[in-house]
Amino acid sequence: MLKQPKVSAIGAAVFIAIGTFAAAAQAQTAAPQQIERVEVTGSRILSVNAVSSAPIQVMTSADIAASGVTNLQELLTKSPLFVAGNSRTNSNFQTSGAGVSTIDLRGMGTQRTLVLVNGRRFVSGVPGSSDVDLNTIPTDFIERVETLTGGSSATYGSDAISGVINIVLKKGFEGLTVNAQTGRTTEGDGTKQILSGTMGANLANGKGNVMIHGAYTKEGAVYARDRGWATDEISTGAGVTGEAADLFAVTAPFFSSFAPQGRFFYKDAAGANKNYTYDAAGKEIPFSTNGPAGDGVGATGFNRQAYRAIAVPTDRFLLAAKGDYALSDEHTAFFEGTYAATKTRSNIEPYPLDSININKASGGLIPAEFMVGGVKMRNPMVPDYLYSRATDRDGDGLKDYNFTRRMSDFGGRTSGAERDTFRALAGLKGDLTKSWSYEAFASYGFTKEGQTGSGQVNVLNFRNALEAVPDVNDVNGNGNRTEAICMDANARAQGCVPANIFGANTLSPAAVKYINAPSSMNTKITQKVVGASVSGEAFELPAGPLGVAAGAEWREESSDQTFDALTQAGLNAGNALPNTAGKFDVSEAFVEVKAPLLKNLPLVKSLDASAAVRVGKYSSVGNVTSWTGGLDWAVNSMFRVRANTASSTRAPTVGELFAAPAQTFPSGISDPCAGTTLTGTSAKDVACRANAGVAANMAANGGKFTLNQADKQGMSGYDSGNPNLKAEKGQSTTLGFVITPKDIAVLKNVAITVDYFDIKVTDAIGSPGRTFTLNQCYGGGDQSYCKFVVRRQANAGSNSAGSLEYVNQTQENSGGLGTRGIDLTTAYAENFGPGRLDARLAYTYLIRGYYVPRPGADIDYSTAEVGSARNKWAFNLGYTWGNFGVKTTTSFIGESRLDDQFMADFPDATPDQSKISSKTYFDLQGTYTMKKMQVYLGVDNLFNTKPPSIPSGVTGNTTGTRTNATTYDVLGSRYYVGLRFTM
Template identity: 60%
Template sequence: MFKRGSISTAVLACLGVYSGAVLAQQAPAPQQTLERVEVTGSRILSVNAESPAPIQVITAAEIGASGVANLQDLLLKNPVFGTPGISRTNSNFSTSSAGVATIDLRNLGSNRTLVLVNGRRYVSGVPGDSSVDLNSIPTDFIERVEVMTGGASSTYGSDAVAGVVNIILKRNFQGMILDAQVGESQEGDDRKRKFSATFGMNAPDNRGNLMFNLSASKQGAVYSRDRSFSAVDQYTLSGFTGEPADIFTPLRPFYSSFAPQGTFTFRDATLNANRSFTFDPNGNQIPVSTNGPNGDGVGATGYDRSAYRTIAIPTDRLMLATKGEFNLSDKHTVFFEGNYASTKTKTRLEPFALASTDILDSGFIPAENFVNGVRVRNPLVPDTIYNNALDRDGDGLKDFSFTRRMSDIALRGNKADRDTVRIIGGVKGEIGKNWNYDTYAGYGFTKEGQTGTGQVNVVNFRNALAVMQDVNDANNNGNTTEVICIDPVARAQGCVPANVFGANTLSPGAAAYLHAPSSLNTKTTQALAGFSLSGEPFELPAGPVGVALGAEYRRESSSTEFDALTQTGLNAGNALPNTAGSFNVKEVFLEGRFPLLKNLPAVKTLDATAAVRQGRYSSVGNTTSWNSGLDWGVNDTFRVRASYAVSTRAPNIGELFQAPSQTFPTGLIDPCQGVTAAEQSTRATRCLANPGVAANVAANGEFTLNQADAQGVSGFDSGNPNLKAEKGQSLTLGFVITPRDLVKNLSITTDYYRIKVKNAINTPGRQYALTQCYNGDASYCQYITRRPTDQGANSAGSLEFINETNANTGGDFVEGIDLTAAYATKLAGGQLNARLSYTYMRKAYNKPTPDAEIDRFDGEIGQPKNRWLLNLGYNIGPFGLSATTTYIGKSHLDDTFLNNPDLWVTIPTKSQASVKEKYYLDLQGSYSWGKSTQIYLGIDNALNTKPAPIISGLPGNVTGAETASIYDAIGRRYYIGLRYSL
């Protein structure tokens, strides 16, 4: 009798992927019972489960040999995956979803990578998005992971444009496995604690099976100050004066001009010019020298932000997973799956950088005020300002502007509690001899509650700066020498005067009055149901025809709610309005597998596949996806496969409905830099048309930016309810070689892939908008706002806002070759296993708009042309050794950055803007006592490979880490663990 089940060891060999352990564990014996199995990428159950699309398999043994606490850490080593959209090492500055673990196939984006659990969708871990948080899936409950690259929307629906990651949980497990592990980095941080317990039991008469997994892990923080490459605030030389020999040589230190003691600027009546000063530690007024008179940080009045920034945020996880099956009869089975995950993260970064423009739009703070028509001095304002300042905003009052690091309030950061729940259940079984059915329904949600510190209440700050000496005892407390807030309503609400002149000058009462704790609550839900029928309705001369058909329904919703001050931007930070939305989709699908030829010369088998899916979305209307494939078994040694798919991706909730949300982009080059009044180019003409730019040029001779303005660009990102579905076209051509007669246990696969996404849902990019506005299409200027003339000679005309809206853009394209090779053999009384995975990215680009030139990104940092992963494992008796080598090829900076004519520096060649290849080596050894106990220990990044220097100001930089996400910024780390099975 045939049974529906998981893919067998023999089937994996047919796929051309060796699934034996790289490990220190014995591989299980091959299954003897023939089963009808479902291969990722198909809904048809078949004994001969072969796929015309390439599939890579990562086994439970490999997961165990990696020692990872999170599946993301292992998957990202595989060269088919791009840099992660979100991880615990690149999300310290995230306003939400910090510490979430997402994956990205082919560098096409995590929202184009569909993550499944046991072949079914999983609820998103990111509000407004479709990305799954791998934190919520316990690694020790996983049997294997099947990775299929290429479009699979006809099988699974939207989001499978780049491919599918199908996480298969353990099945029919009996007994108990306990796993405990501790570890830390060479520097004594990144402390890891992990514990997992898996239990399984069969029902009486083997009519069912019930399994549980309880997992807990803690991963500690890594701070920027504890790594030499990020210990000091720094910035790239690009965009500033100088001609560096190496673009990666930073200005170091490059301290922030926003310092705790403050910098104060006023228009001096005597000099008739702007004048600035700050304070030394003794409270004396001194000139501003951000990085010291010699630029070496000695005697600097600036602020080192790296002393507080975080490379890896601490992450705690608690997970409970369960699954079970119960046979109603020999042919019908009920099943269920349940997941609960609680994740806690904590971000930390430097105190808030406040400018007077955050408090008043003009940026001019009165040094005096009118009280009942009488001019009253602010007694906290130093004499230097009060005696010499002019009125600059026309209100008749002397004024000044300032910047200040609010270190006497609190560090910035947030604590987040994230809960994910997923429950799914159904009935599956056989109908007649050749038909199988599967019906299911499920519900899942992810909730996040977040509290933050370090922001300021802008309204309260305005009140706290408008103060007077209470000579008339206005508050009736008998004290006529104290300083009080002028507004009686503000006083009644607890207003405390704010002394911002110097470091740590705010009283505890003032700090409490000004502090604006933030909050965020999000919820993402997913409800789904489906039915499929698979069978063999008739036979052709070459074998039975396989058919699958079915229908599915899915409803998704998402909401994001910030506190009132954050929504309006009245906490001096990002203005982040609430966002909410939902959609539903009804789909039907049909799939067929057709054996065309069999047992002929040069044709052992020749099978064709075809599938189509029709969907109706409440958001974008009707969609159609389809694919076709051909699998040609030439003989027992050589097999050729090909597939072509047209996939669709409907816009997610955030892309459709996101309210204008403020962000602070980095790595931008202002096209107006260096423009002079005499220049006659299109760029100069458009730049000088802005009054602020013209005023800046008139005062300085050319358009000049100061440090604060270069780092102070903001903008708003918005959704677009008029988006249409994007369409992906993917082609794969490959062959599989299994030369059993010549070399046993050797498997080689080679596949060419090409994926093109039309009408891709993206934003054109802020740098593209800048370039077009001043050198090309002037319509892009509507998205750009510059500071007005009243901001002073050095700040006037600087970029203030560059806004972006989601659109169906020109598209994305990736093309390359994958190679895998696996080999196993007996050696010196032991077992040697080896596997190589290599990816060559031949070409990749995106088009910001349909009419734009393509922007190549193959070979750029984060998307190297060459990547490979080599696993070697050897076990003999109770001993086991494994080694994993990861290679990241030589890469260069973003071409858009290199070719920008507005850079102040010149980069003649890519070689002067390239980073060398990187090798990472992970090692693990183990020793087993009998069949029940195993101790293992490992070293990750054993060579202590340093990250490439992608410093602040360069594209791809992760703030605080001073590198890009693709590189390891933590360094060498060790772990030791114990497994016990019963």
């Protein structure tokens, strides 16, 4: 018996898919040469009827080649179905995962999008998560990408709530293909080089095939200082209730109050609060973040944008191999192997140090003099004009002061990461009988990351370096009794050098060396999977055979993250990041049936029903059950109706369960107490002044709670996991139709699909959000959220009493989220003139998107907000004639608005003031193909469409980019040229 080929034949048989409309329409006009049993993404049943009751869209290797992309994410995000998760343009400020490329289907979160390779799970690239790094999947090794929209947990298990992306690798390749490409942006940065090769050969007279792929890619950095729209920081006055004019009358530039020359705070003899900074010559001047100051000088703050990267430089090396060998006519062994090595380097501005980081116990007070052996000694590093004006504020009889300072002496904060991903898979597949097949496999994968950072300070050493006294006893024996030395003898023995923080770059190299605190982090993610399934035809029904598939799978996921000792303790003046480790395992079993109900009747060419159920037992959340059911009704050869409903589950990840409290510095958070008063009668006023620090602030500021810029910038918080989480549940419904009027001459090369989708998630795992937490605590009616809020109290150094110090959050099963809309896809292919014209359109209309932070809370609608545009579409147009070809891709993101929860702080704002204009991007590529070689060149974002301005502090801003870098292109116009050679 000849072995029947088993391929995932979406690209060949499902004419409804993006990227294969034209090819499928042509394929259906000719009689098949061989009947094949094939597998459809979303089903384990091998069948001659390769159609699906759920919408499937396909992207082919030709689409990938025509795009010139470095990794798959770049191409997927041009589709209206997807938004980027992590990318190299939005991860510069992340603790780990800089340069990782993940994908988010329907904007419901990367954790709800299941990425498969050849229908099987792939190891994660982000610690504590299930997110697959698409950088580890070589683009030239991909045959096609099949996207199933809708819940598929019954078929594939956890995470498939919004859908599945199945990356199908090439197979049976013979020969050698080499691809070389170079490019850069029109600004001269963001360079890109690609060199890849794929080699394949048949073995043992065609019994086997082995393919090997290697690739090296290098993408250069892009800095904010080199983009005119992102060069300077700007302010919107965020958080000033009722003053919409402050929000939208943008101040530019508006620099950080942490300046390299330092800003020093003290109380004068009259008890008045004072602060000052320096000019370039060391002259004491008033401080100004946007100038002119009182004496007419310009801004004396610091422009953080001058250091920030908006695209992380990333180098990658990929090696992949796969193969199969027929042990007999019925049984085949197969294997897959992947190794990816990635290097990235993030770069942000020098560290902003507040003296409270050095001496929290005293509220950040730094002594200007000390008692040594009963004698009062002045710190000789403190200038006369500060020493003469400072007073005793803590009652110890010694003068003191506070300061903030940008640690530019250390240079920018950098973080270099080296990430290695390895995955090996082996298995057997074959035929048990003429109509029954099997597959069994085992896989092991891991991702390791080693990261080193610079630019942080050792706060213990810094405290010693600030406690300097005159060397009156010549303890170092150099004969100089007036020089400054560190007061603590143990610190001196360890190399302590006095710190001069008064002025820009005044720290000596020796002091920098002593204070410097290099950081490190090491992570490892492991995945083990064993699975087996059988598929066949149980018995004949009047309309055809009943298809059945059944199987079982065991999986174990583990993740650990280890930081250096100073980082764990928060003693490097940065985020306190404790170690995290955890794992879980799951055993699952599934069964699936596909029943042909009717065929060859009036208005019923065929009617098929499908159903599946999967049960699993997690070591973390216990038992879970998922199911799906669908109908596929072919009215005739031109019109098909499909419907599917599914109940899916997602178990919490290792990070969601076990992450220890890790400090973060969020943006876009407004203090609800801003503007409240001692005499106000609203629930918010009452709740705010119940805090002693807020009440003290009101009393000191004429009865009104008042914040300065440093207060607003000084808030942080801790994020933590929750081992008591339970699995979230998703319910999805899709209903659509397919039109392929191939029997109508003028429309024979047209294909149209329309699908309605509705996805709801209950018990969604996530945090309610810091804004929600604050609003609930202060007048929102749920005082339990106040336990997550920590405010500074009186005598808290340079920050006003009552200002937010920490707003913490933990993972919980929230009220849920959902999305609903319509997908429209059309395609057309026709011989036109001397060549062939191909066109396709993918359009998504978002009816509704929402999030419920907790059960019973008000719905927070995201429809038409930034990142959730109501209208998105992509139009591809290509023409080939002879050896020449040209292709264009036009991507459209519709008009959006700022988050309504953010805008609630500005009741006087008009709708137009929160509007973000639509953006259109145009890509162009041309090719010239010879016998064994193809030359190609292209331009992305040809018209240099710039992103909208979304300043820091506004919800939706990506830190350091002055826009939303997840949604909009921040690189600008860029071009590339390449060469492909095949033999």
